[in-house]
Amino acid sequence: MTAEKALRLGTRRSKLAMAQSGHVAEAVRQLTGREVELVEITTYGDTSREHLAQIGGTGVFVTALRDALARGEVDFAVHSLKDLPTAQPEELALAAVPVREDPRDVLIARDGLKFTDLPAGARIGTGSPRRMAQLNAYARSHGMRIETVPIRGNIDTRIGFVEKGELDAVVLAAAGLSRTGRSEEVTEFLPTDMILPAPGQGALAVECAAEQRELVAMLAELDDPFTRVAVTAERSLLAALEAGCSAPVGALADLLVDGQIVKEMRLRGAVGSTDGSELVQLSTTGPVPSSDDEALALGRELAAEMLAKGAAGLMGERAR
Ligand SMILES: NCc1[nH]cc(CCC(=O)O)c1CC(=O)O
Secondary structure (H helix, E strand, C coil): CCCCEEEEEEEECCCHHHHHHHHHHHHHHHHHCCCCCEEEECCCHCCHHHHHHHHHCCCHHHHHHHHHHHCCCCEEEEEEEHHHCCCCCCCEEEECCCCCCCCCCEEHHHHHHHHHHHCCEEEEECCCCCHHCCCCCCCCHHHCCCCECCCCCHHHHHHHHCCCCCCEEEEHHHHHHHCCCCCHHHCCCCCCCCCCCCCCCCCCCEECCCCHHHHHHHHHHHHCHHHHHHHHHHHHHHHHCCCCCCCCCCCCEEEEEEEEEEEEEEEEEEEEECCCCCCCEEEEEEECCCHHHHHHHHHHHHHHHHHHCCCCHHCCCCCC
């Protein structure tokens, strides 16, 4: 890492990945005055639609960027934190978790409809077992009849199903839409008491080789301590449930504030069957964790309570 050399930021080529990497690249330039060069990493998953549809994507993309880091082809990489496996490889440092965007899921529906205005039998596209479980559970308990339809693809593809009239609505992450400049298409920001986001949703992970001490320290300046403890607690819950990123698990840690004063942190978790017939949803509140260890403990505690209420039986295929 000589002073004059540009830092190489490895990125996938999707619009979302380019937007996220561009955002972090700019922050690093501001912070250090160093040049940052985006290095596009093309993976099999990026070029083959068919393959993507079969495997769901995320793991292979994270892996390709990590391989480029390991080979020294790039200096650092940016991932959507919710796509990262919960176990952090020793040789890689999670150098920064920048300030989180809106963690909520959103609805993009035809004719500007809100969720509760959807007609009986409305077809809602989502490939996420977590979204299916919670939306179906909400519909059941509110006397609504909906049909969740499994879809996959990038943001454009998914919104396309509504634009082409093939589906009544799709559910996506607010953060992905704001980062790609499509927030105005949102018809409703879904409340978190209707649907909890994926652990880490809306947050980014900045990763580099752990042995690059100087770089780790420099990137750490982008870290937001609250976002870090929040996503650490959420991911600890996911790990303690022995669930992977494709499990029907939602989690969100947020601050309870009284006026300007931060009082406590609340961690909520949900796991359900994809048809919504069963849902275990619990919450715990305590002092804001002052270390990663405290945040990890909070996640484990809530997981234990959820497991005692039957969460294990709802995990489905326990992939990863
Ligand atoms: N699963 C794919 C994925 N990974 C990260 C985001 C959005 C950005 C984020 O949540 O940080 C998305 C799209 C989506 O779920 O709508």
